[in-house]
Amino acid sequence: MLALSLAFLSLMSVADAAPVVLHAESDAEAVRLDVLSSATSLDGDLAVTHFDAFRSSLAPALLGGVGLKPCSQEVSDPLSELLKQAEGSLSYLELEKAGATLQSARDQLLCISTPADPKQAARIGFLQGVIAIESEDKASAWASFSQAVRFQPDIAWDEQFPPDGNTILGLAKAELENSAQVSVGLIPGLEEQTEVWLNGARLPTPASEMSVPSGANLLQVKGPQGLNGFEVTVKGDTNPRLFLPSLIPDDALSWVHTDDGQQKLSAVVNQAFDSGTSVIVAHDGGLWRSASGMTTWETIRPAKGSGVPRTVRPMAWLSTGVTLGLATATGLMWNRAANAKNRSEIATQSFETAASTGRVDVATAQYEKSMNQQTIRTRALVVTSVGTMLTAGGIVVTIPLYKAER
Numbered sequence: 001m002l003a004l005s006l007a008f009l010s011l012m013s014v015a016d017a018a019p020v021v022l023h024a025e026s027d028a029e030a031v032r033l034d035v036l037s038s039a040t041s042l043d044g045d046l047a048v049t050h051f052d053a054f055r056s057s058l059a060p061a062l063l064g065g066v067g068l069k070p071c072s073q074e075v076s077d078p079l080s081e082l083l084k085q086a087e088g089s090l091s092y093l094e095l096e097k098a099g100a101t102l103q104s105a106r107d108q109l110l111c112i113s114t115p116a117d118p119k120q121a122a123r124i125g126f127l128q129g130v131i132a133i134e135s136e137d138k139a140s141a142w143a144s145f146s147q148a149v150r151f152q153p154d155i156a157w158d159e160q161f162p163p164d165g166n167t168i169l170g171l172a173k174a175e176l177e178n179s180a181q182v183s184v185g186l187i188p189g190l191e192e193q194t195e196v197w198l199n200g201a202r203l204p205t206p207a208s209e210m211s212v213p214s215g216a217n218l219l220q221v222k223g224p225q226g227l228n229g230f231e232v233t234v235k236g237d238t239n240p241r242l243f244l245p246s247l248i249p250d251d252a253l254s255w256v257h258t259d260d261g262q263q264k265l266s267a268v269v270n271q272a273f274d275s276g277t278s279v280i281v282a283h284d285g286g287l288w289r290s291a292s293g294m295t296t297w298e299t300i301r302p303a304k305g306s307g308v309p310r311t312v313r314p315m316a317w318l319s320t321g322v323t324l325g326l327a328t329a330t331g332l333m334w335n336r337a338a339n340a341k342n343r344s345e346i347a348t349q350s351f352e353t354a355a356s357t358g359r360v361d362v363a364t365a366q367y368e369k370s371m372n373q374q375t376i377r378t379r380a381l382v383v384t385s386v387g388t389m390l391t392a393g394g395i396v397v398t399i400p401l402y403k404a405e406r
Contacts, residue, residue, distance in 0.1 A: 017276075017278075018045045018046055018047045019042065019045075019046055019277075019278035019279065019280055019289075020047045020049060020273065020279050020280070021035055021046050021048045021049065021279075021280045021282060022049055022051050022054055022253060022279065022280070022281050022282070023048065023049075023050060023051065023253070023281075023282040023283070024050065024052075024253055024283065025050075025282070028048045028050065029048075031048055031282050032048045034282065034287075035048075035282060035287060038287055038300055038301050039280070039287070039289070039300050051253055054272070055245055055248050055252075056245075058243075058248075058272055059245070060230065060242075060243060060244050060245065061243045061271070062232060062234075062240055062242050063240060063242075063243065064238055064239060064240035064241060065184070065232065065233065065234045065235075065238065066233040066235055067232075067233040068230055068231070068232055068233075069110070069230065069231035069233075070228070070230050071111035071228070071229050071230075072107075073107060073108070073111060074111070075112060075113070076104070076108070079105050079108065079109070079112065079117070079120050079121075079124075080120065082102070082105040082108070083102075083105060083124065083127075085101050086101040086105070086127055087127070089101065090130070090131070095131050095134055095135065098127070098131060099128070099131050102124055102127055102131070103128075105124050106125070106128070106147075109121055109218055109229065110218070110229035110230065110231060111229060112227070112229065113226060113227050115202075115220055116151070116197065116199075116218060116220065117200065118151040118152050118199070118200035118201070119151070119152060121148075121151040121152075121199070121200055121218065122148045122151040122155050123148075124147075124148075125144045125145065125147035125148030125149075125150075125151070126144070126145065126148040126155060126158070126169075128140075128147075129141045129142075129145040129148065130158075130161050130165060132144055132165075133162075133165035133168070141168050142171070145165070145168055145169045146172045146175070146176065146215060147216065148169075148172070149169075149173045149176050150213055150217060151199050151200050151218075153173065153176060153177070154173075155173070179213065179214055179236070180236060181211035181212060181213060181214075182211070182213070182234045182235070182236060182240070183209050183210075183211055184209060184212050184232070184234060184240050184241065184242050185208065185209045185239070185240070185241040185242065186207065186208060186209055186210060186241075186242055186244070186247065187241055187242065187243040187244070187267045187268065188247055188248060188252070188264045188267060188268055189206060189209075189247075189264065190205040190206050190208075190247065191205060191206055191247075191249060192205055192206055193205075193249075194221075194247060194249075195221075195222035196210075196219070196220065196221050196247075197218075197219070197220040198210060198212065198217060198219055199213075199217055199218050200218070212232060212234050214234060214236045215234070215235075216231050216232070216233045217231070217232050217234075218230075218231060218232075219231075219232045221244055221247060223246030223247065224246070224250060228244075228246050230244075243271045248268060252264075252265065252268070253265075253281055253283040254283060254284070256281045256283055256288045256297060257284070257286075257303060262288075262290075262295075262296070262297045263295060265281070265297075266294065266295045266296075266297070269292050270292050270293060272292070274292060275292050275293035276291060276292060276293060278290075278291050279292060280300070281297075283303065284304055285301075285304035286300075286301055286302050286303035287299075287300035287301045
């Protein structure tokens with residue numbers, strides 16, 4: 001009961017948060033005024049955010065996987081130079097020195113500015129495995145050879161080294177060949193122009209998911225800021241999802257114009273904001289509104305030249321349980337009730353002040369206007385909240401979610 005109450009209070013806070021407006025315009029204040037003039041249910045409290053700033057604030061995340069490791073160091077020497085140094089140390093049996101150099105090379109795979117060369121990357125893992133065999137650490141040898149075969153599945157044993165580890169290398173190759181791949185969902189999906197490499201191999205596009213071997217893998221994504229590398233670690237019998245802001249294109253707000261695009265935009269919004277956060281998109285003269293946790297968008301105003309009449313598109317309240325149903329609706333009513341009372345008190349005080357100056361006609365007009373606006377807000381809130389509460393109880397009701405001027 002206590003946990004439910006805490007979750008209830010948390011939802012109340014999210015539901016009353018300022019709506020977020022995403023746009024790509026140069027004049028944020030003009031966007032704010034445009035939104036306020038088009039959506040009368042809003043009271044001026046908006047978080048107007050340029051899309052570039054929104055995208056740059058997002059962090060990669062692996063949901064349901066083992067781990068996600070980004071680049072965390074500066075690139076020193078080229079990988080080819082580090083490999084040359086390591087092999088030189090090995091020739092003099094300086095195993096510790098060679099191991100440190102190879103580890104540095106492996107770490108830098110996440111940070112290089114070009115797609116990884118599969119043979120170079122495989123060589124790093126192979127030499128680490130050779131050193132582990134010489135140190136009689138078969139577990140580390142297995143892990144290193146497993147890394148090598150991800151980049152070069154047909155890698156053969158280098159005869160200049162003792163064949164002690166050849167059997168383990170063969171087992172690593174067989175394990176990779178016979179194990180099931182893990183399907184990793186991509187948020188957002190890969191566009192035609194997207195460039196992504198997994199363990200040195202270019203992934204096909206478009207795609208909404210990728211097949212990844214169990215264990216640690218190198219993923220490189222070419223985005224607006226260059227190439228970003230990640231170590232993505234997954235395990236079998238899971239269905240992880242990978243959120244990569246660098247996959248979001250510059251023109252992602254244009255997704256809102258189509259049904260398929262709205263689904264992709266919702267996936268980004270749902271990952272970026274707490275459930276229940278209201279989000280408005282301003283693009284190409286049009287305005288659309290949704291909320292984190294939902295997959296449908298309301299057209300407040302269609303884009304320029306679309307030929308779509310300015311009407312409110314009904315949205316079906318889908319039963320989502322306490323998370324977006326009864327708790328959110330009731331939280332909204334509790335929070336807004338206090339605001340309604342404050343507005344009524346302010347209107348009354350304004351009437352008394354104006355009346356005391358002898359301008360009763362002006363005072364009466366101001367009071368009636370203020371109370372009419374309050375009545376509209378209250379009715380809209382009650383209709384929306386009741387629809388949500390009915391949905392939480394198992395009844396699906398189709399009503400306008402947000403009010404827009406016609």
